Amino acid sequence: MNNKVGIIGVGQSAFVRTYPGSIRELVFESFREAMTDAGIARTDIDATVVCSAPEYDKQRSPAGVIAEYLGLNPQPTFYAETLCSSSSTGLRLAYSLVASGLHDMVMVIGFQIMSQLTSNESQERMGRGADIQWESPFGTMMPAYYAMHAQAHMAKYGTTPEDLALIRVKAATYGQLNPLAVYRKPVTLEQFTDPASFLGGPVATPLRAGDCCANADGSSCLIVASEEKARAFSKKPVWIKGVGAASAPVNMAGRARLSGLDAAEEAARQAYKMAGITAADINVAEVHDCFTIAELMAYENLGFAKPGEGRDLIRAKETYKDGKIPVNVDGGLLSKGHPIGATGGSQVRTIVLQLRGEAGEIQVKDPVFGLVHNIGGVGLYGNVTIFGVD
Amino acid sequence: MAKNELDTRFSEFGTVSFAAVTRVNDFIGNLENGKLTGTRCVKCGKTFFPPRAQCCECLAAEMEWFEVTGEGELVSYSTLQYAPTGFTDEVPYTIALVDYGDYKVFGRIDGSVPQEDLSVGMKLKAAVARTSNGRLTYVFERSQVK
Ligand SMILES: [Zn+2]
Numbered sequence: 001m002n003n004k005v006g007i008i009g010v011g012q013s014a015f016v017r018t019y020p021g022s023i024r025e026l027v028f029e030s031f032r033e034a035m036t037d038a039g040i041a042r043t044d045i046d047a048t049v050v051c052s053a054p055e056y057d058k059q060r061s062p063a064g065v066i067a068e069y070l071g072l073n074p075q076p077t078f079y080a081e082t083l084c085s086s087s088s089t090g091l092r093l094a095y096s097l098v099a100s101g102l103h104d105m106v107m108v109i110g111f112q113i114m115s116q117l118t119s120n121e122s123q124e125r126m127g128r129g130a131d132i133q134w135e136s137p138f139g140t141m142m143p144a145y146y147a148m149h150a151q152a153h154m155a156k157y158g159t160t161p162e163d164l165a166l167i168r169v170k171a172a173t174y175g176q177l178n179p180l181a182v183y184r185k186p187v188t189l190e191q192f193t194d195p196a197s198f199l200g201g202p203v204a205t206p207l208r209a210g211d212c213c214a215n216a217d218g219s220s221c222l223i224v225a226s227e228e229k230a231r232a233f234s235k236k237p238v239w240i241k242g243v244g245a246a247s248a249p250v251n252m253a254g255r256a257r258l259s260g261l262d263a264a265e266e267a268a269r270q271a272y273k274m275a276g277i278t279a280a281d282i283n284v285a286e287v288h289d290c291f292t293i294a295e296l297m298a299y300e301n302l303g304f305a306k307p308g309e310g311r312d313l314i315r316a317k318e319t320y321k322d323g324k325i326p327v328n329v330d331g332g333l334l335s336k337g338h339p340i341g342a343t344g345g346s347q348v349r350t351i352v353l354q355l356r357g358e359a360g361e362i363q364v365k366d367p368v369f370g371l372v373h374n375i376g377g378v379g380l381y382g383n384v385t386i387f388g389v390d
Numbered sequence: 391m392a393k394n395e396l397d398t399r400f401s402e403f404g405t406v407s408f409a410a411v412t413r414v415n416d417f418i419g420n421l422e423n424g425k426l427t428g429t430r431c432v433k434c435g436k437t438f439f440p441p442r443a444q445c446c447e448c449l450a451a452e453m454e455w456f457e458v459t460g461e462g463e464l465v466s467y468s469t470l471q472y473a474p475t476g477f478t479d480e481v482p483y484t485i486a487l488v489d490y491g492d493y494k495v496f497g498r499i500d501g502s503v504p505q506e507d508l509s510v511g512m513k514l515k516a517a518v519a520r521t522s523n524g525r526l527t528y529v530f531e532r533s534q535v536k
Contacts, residue, residue, distance in 0.1 A: 124474035134440040137404020139477030147468035155510035202471040253494040
């Protein structure tokens with residue numbers, strides 16, 4: 001399957017604490033941006049893939065109501081789900097639908113409204129993305145699983161809570177510049193030890209509140225096109241160069257290690273191989289920093305740093321905009337918030353804008369290859385996608 | 391139990407159980423008898439924890455129970471100060487993964503073990519216990535064996 005597949009339109013709603021509307025209205029916000037960006041008509045779209053984490057949705061089978069609201073009948077529409085990486089999975093499906101020649105243009109919609117649940121309820125729902133039979137009865141939640149990874153990483157490599165806090169400080173540096181982010185205040189290392197700041201508040205040792213991203217409401221929209229359509233509609237198509245996806249045991253008891261995510265590493269290996277490049281060729285990356293430790297492990301799982309040396313990258317500010325490998329210069333999930341189903345599409349949007357040279361204040365200098373690392377659950381679903389310019 | 395009634399013993403497991411019917415419900419019976427158990431495939435010998443009724447290695451569906459005994463090594467842990475709905479009365483509590491060599495076991499560390507005494511690699515042993523709301527569970531305790 002060597003047909004070139006491009007992205008010709010990207011959109012994202014503002015990620016907010018509480019969206020004052022329904023899922024279809026929220027989706028419309030990113031749909032409008034992507035349609036305008038691509039300059040296409042509704043009738044140009046051959047199919048839609050709709051992505052979210054269903055535990056938050058009251059609406060069963062949301063693809064139907066969304067396709068109707070966006071005026072995308074009678075084209076086929078269907079739903080895709082891999083928890084927090086749902087829209088990367090949607091993109092993978094769109095890629096194959098277009099590369100196979102079945103469709104010329106496919107839209108990937110990601111969304112989530114999380115604000116209708118309390119934070120504790122939300123932890124319970126997301127926790128049920130883990131093993132409900134054998135783990136949930138112990139009172140598990142996503143931050144606690146990632147905290148176990150942090151503890152293991154610290155024990156094995158000597159990574160410190162301060163190293164993790166430095167990742168949040170970087171996120172906030174760029175979150176302040178992102179008008180679509182939910183958290184736009186600066187963060188300092190000192191705040192993590194200041195009792196007056198919420199950032200140092202304990203959540204699940206060794207993770208503190210500042211190590212965790214916030215729930216949010218939001219949507220994202222991507223328009224994926226065949227080479228012919230991409231060249232016809234877009235002056236600057238961004239090409240999908242490599243797609244990688246993998247899975248890992250849900251239950252922690254099935255994991256060979258907790259100091260890294262094997263599914264991310266495997267997905268990265270596939271994506272680099274398909275793109276014919278290595279980690280050193282990546283100029284800008286978006287990684288799944290639902291927690292600070294998740295970004296640190298991503299540095300290592302993606303090959304930006306050797307195992308155990310992720311901390312050296314952040315200490316030397318090599319993942320800042322002017323560093324060796326800029327990571328999450330849009331503020332990441334830590335600043336933008338994490339509306340589960342919308343997150344992957346938002347990451348892709350940032351990379352597409354970077355590769356077009358349209359990223360504004362956060363523009364990295366002349367990037368050729370960009371990478372998106374989007375994880376579902378606690379390393380349960382790993383997705384790595386590589387993008388490039390001509 | 392009447393013939394047509396579903397065996398829902400698994401709903402007794404943990405502070406809040408999200409499952410009720412499973413082919414490995416004898417796990418609960420074993421806990422009631424003071425034993426934490428996994429399963430071993432009768433055909434190929436593969437051991438499973440958590441226990442399972444079917445073997446993905448050899449496709450057999452005949453399992454025998456084995457007891458989780460002796461010391462395991464603490465792989466990692468986290469103490470929760472914040473909890474999901476249903477568990478908020480129990481904080482702080484510590485979840486952990488313990489490696490027994492052939493298999494690993496996920497669970498909670500007993501509240502009697504001080505948090506400051508925990509370290510990755512320490513030896514722990516599993517024991518059947520009751521949750522704060524009186525339901526069946528198991529915990530990891532400090533090994534008495536030196
Ligand atoms: Zn077997």
